[in-house]
Every structure is written in C-alpha cells, then in structure tokens.
Amino acid sequence: MSDGLAVDQFIPALLPHDAVGGHTLESRRAFREAGLAATIWARTIHHEYAGEARPYRQFGRLAAHSRQRRLLLYQAATVSHGIVEYLLDRPEPKSISYHNLTPPEFYDPFSPGVAAELRQAREELARLAPEVKLATADSEFNAADLRSLGVLDVRVIPPFIGVGNLRPPDATEVARLRAQKGGPALLFVGRLVPNKNHQQLIRLLATLRAGWNADAKLYLVGAPGPSAYVASLHRLAARLAPDGVVFMASIRGAQLRALYEVADVFVSMSEHEGFGVPLVEAMRARLPVVALDRGAVAETLAGSGVLLRSSELTFAAAMVARLIEDEALRSRLIEHQAQRANELERVPREDLIVAAARAAALAG
Structure with missing residues (x-):
C-alpha cells in the first residue's frame, strides 16, 4: 500500500554491467513493489537504459x-559530476546508499586524473554527510567509513547480487575452456584497477609454476582500467609466466558461469574491497575461494573460504595447491561456502531497503 512517499535515486551514470547501476535498478523495483513512487535520475544514461532514467537536472x-x-x-561510489552540489541545494530529506570509494593512493602512480576524481568524491561525500540522518551501506566496513564522516545511523544491507552465474554454463564455452586449460586454473574476476592487486596474482602463478605445476594458468576477467596499469600487468605476465595468464574482458551470464565451472580455485589478492560480489559468485558456483584479508573480504566470507592474513607467496601457493589436490578439504570448504552463500541469499534486501527509505524520509 502506498504511503505517499516518492524515492528519487540519483546516480552519476547508469550503465550496463555495472554493479552500482544494477543495485539502483533493483532498488527501484523494490520501492515500486512496496507501493512507493520511484524514479532514477542520472547525469549519464547509456542508450540501453534510455527509458530507465531521466537527466537529473529535470x-x-x-x-x-x-x-x-x-x-x-x-x-555513492564515484565522483558525482555535479549531482552532490545539486542535492545540497534541494530542501528534501536526503539519504546515501554507500558502495565504497577506493582510496586514491592506489591510482596515483597510474592515473593521476582518476586519483583526483576520487579525492573530489571523498570531499563531496563529506559535504553531503551532515545533511543525512540515515544511510545504508553494503557492508559494516563501508558503514564504518560513512560513520567516520558523521552519519550516525547507517544500516548494513548487502547489495543485490546478479543471478547470471546461476544460469547453466554455456556448454560450448565449457568445452572450449577445458580443451585449452592444460593444467590447474586459477580465476579472479574484477576490473583491471590498481587496488585489485593483479600483480600479486601473477607472481602467485609464477610461484606455482616454478614449484608445483608448470602448466598452471590464471584467468583474469574484468574490464580494463588505467592503461598504464593494464600495460604493467601484461609486461609482468610476459616476464614471469609466459602464456600462463589469460586476460578476458568483462563477460556475463552463461559465459562467466562457464569460467567458474572450469576453474579450480578463485583467488583474490585485492588490497581494498567494499564488499566483493565475485567472492559470492564463486561461492554460489561451488568454487573454492582463497582471498587476502583486506577491507570487507572477511565480513563477506564470514568464516567460509580461506582467508590469507598476508600476501606472502609461498604460503598462498601451498594453500592453493592443497585445495586443488585435497578432495576432502576441497569438499568441506565448498559446503561451508555454500552455506554462507545461502545466508546472503536469504537476506530480505527489498524489505530492508524500503524500511530504510521510509525511516530516512521521516528522520529528514
């Protein structure tokens, strides 16, 4: 039943295959199903979403x-390109859905322009925070960040996670990947950006090839980030693991599910994660996870998977090799991960998001 509330979501860019954009669309669905009016306003609207959002200045x-x-x-996940200034001039109650801002220091060596935008985004968030009485965040890690800016009431609601990897894998793609695999396969899914620490994954592969299995491969799936960073990864891969690293642009649905099907272990050496959706995708796909304990990773795994306290290569390589060779250990880990994935599936996101919006409007 409608209570007369309209929720207007503002996002800098509504783009395909974007986690924040997907969360925004799913949130709109939840608001509308609860009887609330809901509109998305954006600065940039991809042509595929021409009917899904309106220019924010309207x-x-x-x-x-x-x-x-x-x-x-x-x-909130990036620089607003004018949206925060616009919101600050409006009299209506405001709230924030916080998806994390990557510390700009990761980008300084590779893309000073992006680093400057991230610093600006942080300044914008600090200016908007005093206007907000209640906000939401993807994780407790993100919530603590928002509280440090002065938002006292921050509710933790895990993000909507796409169902693409739950589709049956593409059989043709599975066969192709198995044919070219040759040896054990490590997988990481995430944009080619500096905080993801792909360099250490490449070094890990080299360590495994030198001391365990010379045919091991590493699949890196993700859209390219700063060109200087991407080029450095290709140079490192050519030097340390010739023909061992497979770079793949962002893929979705049954194709991505095929990679999860063929890979032997999901490995993350990311130095900064606000939640880690691919960790959940891997758990759903029954793929063992080995991940560096940074940001919200431990919170997302919640005792499942293998958590690395440091990125030291010898121990990490030994753990990856053991997970691939020890079937009993692998099976136990997969079951623990499946339980955690099911817990996250059962979170009533729609109800929590709607309740938070209503409370934020009243707190005004």
Whole structure:
C-alpha cells in the first residue's frame, strides 16, 4: 500500500554491467513493489537504459509540480559530476546508499586524473554527510567509513547480487575452456584497477609454476582500467609466466558461469574491497575461494573460504595447491561456502531497503 512517499535515486551514470547501476535498478523495483513512487535520475544514461532514467537536472521541474513527500537517495561510489552540489541545494530529506570509494593512493602512480576524481568524491561525500540522518551501506566496513564522516545511523544491507552465474554454463564455452586449460586454473574476476592487486596474482602463478605445476594458468576477467596499469600487468605476465595468464574482458551470464565451472580455485589478492560480489559468485558456483584479508573480504566470507592474513607467496601457493589436490578439504570448504552463500541469499534486501527509505524520509 502506498504511503505517499516518492524515492528519487540519483546516480552519476547508469550503465550496463555495472554493479552500482544494477543495485539502483533493483532498488527501484523494490520501492515500486512496496507501493512507493520511484524514479532514477542520472547525469549519464547509456542508450540501453534510455527509458530507465531521466537527466537529473529535470528533477526540479517535477518536484515543483508534485505534492508527494520525497526522499533523495544518492548512490555513492564515484565522483558525482555535479549531482552532490545539486542535492545540497534541494530542501528534501536526503539519504546515501554507500558502495565504497577506493582510496586514491592506489591510482596515483597510474592515473593521476582518476586519483583526483576520487579525492573530489571523498570531499563531496563529506559535504553531503551532515545533511543525512540515515544511510545504508553494503557492508559494516563501508558503514564504518560513512560513520567516520558523521552519519550516525547507517544500516548494513548487502547489495543485490546478479543471478547470471546461476544460469547453466554455456556448454560450448565449457568445452572450449577445458580443451585449452592444460593444467590447474586459477580465476579472479574484477576490473583491471590498481587496488585489485593483479600483480600479486601473477607472481602467485609464477610461484606455482616454478614449484608445483608448470602448466598452471590464471584467468583474469574484468574490464580494463588505467592503461598504464593494464600495460604493467601484461609486461609482468610476459616476464614471469609466459602464456600462463589469460586476460578476458568483462563477460556475463552463461559465459562467466562457464569460467567458474572450469576453474579450480578463485583467488583474490585485492588490497581494498567494499564488499566483493565475485567472492559470492564463486561461492554460489561451488568454487573454492582463497582471498587476502583486506577491507570487507572477511565480513563477506564470514568464516567460509580461506582467508590469507598476508600476501606472502609461498604460503598462498601451498594453500592453493592443497585445495586443488585435497578432495576432502576441497569438499568441506565448498559446503561451508555454500552455506554462507545461502545466508546472503536469504537476506530480505527489498524489505530492508524500503524500511530504510521510509525511516530516512521521516528522520529528514
């Protein structure tokens, strides 16, 4: 039943295959199913989403002719390109859905421009925070970050996680990958950006090839980030593991599920994670996870998977090799991971997001 509340979500860019964009669309669905009016406003709208969002500067005209109570919900994950300034000039109650900002120091050596944008995004968030009485965050790690800026009431709600990897894997793609595999296969899924620490994954592969199995391969799946960073990865791979690293652009659905099917272990050496959706995808796909304990990784795994306290290569390589060779250990780990994935599936995200929006509007 409608309670007269309209939730207006603001996002810098609504793009395909984007986790924050997907979360925004799913949130809109939840609001509408609960009887709330819900609109997405953006600066950049990809042509595939032409009917899903409106230019954010048109919001004022709609609000001027509406008598509904409104909540302005900012999806925070990058520089706003003017949206935060716009929101600060509006009188309506405001809230934040926080998906984490990568520390700019990771980008300084590779892309000073992106680093500057991340610093600007942090400044924007600090300016918006005092206007917000209640916010949501993907993880307790992210919530603590938001509280440090002065938002006292932050509710932790795990993000909506796509169902693409639950589709049956593409049989043709599985056969192709198995044919070219040759040896044990490590997998990591995540954009080619500096905080993901792909260099250490390549070094880990080299360690495994030198001391355990010379045919081991590493699949790196993700859209390219700063060109200087991507080039450094290709140079390192050519030097340490010739023909051992397979770089793949972002893939989705049955193709991605095929990679999870063929790989032997999912390995993350990421130095900064606000949640880690691919960790959950791997757990869903019954693929053992070995991950460096940084950011929200331990929180997301919640006792499942193998958590590395450091990125020291000898121990990490030994653990990866053991997980591939020890079937009993592998099976126990997969079952623990499946339980954690099921826990995350059962979180009533829709109800929690709607309740948070209503409370934020009242707290105003």
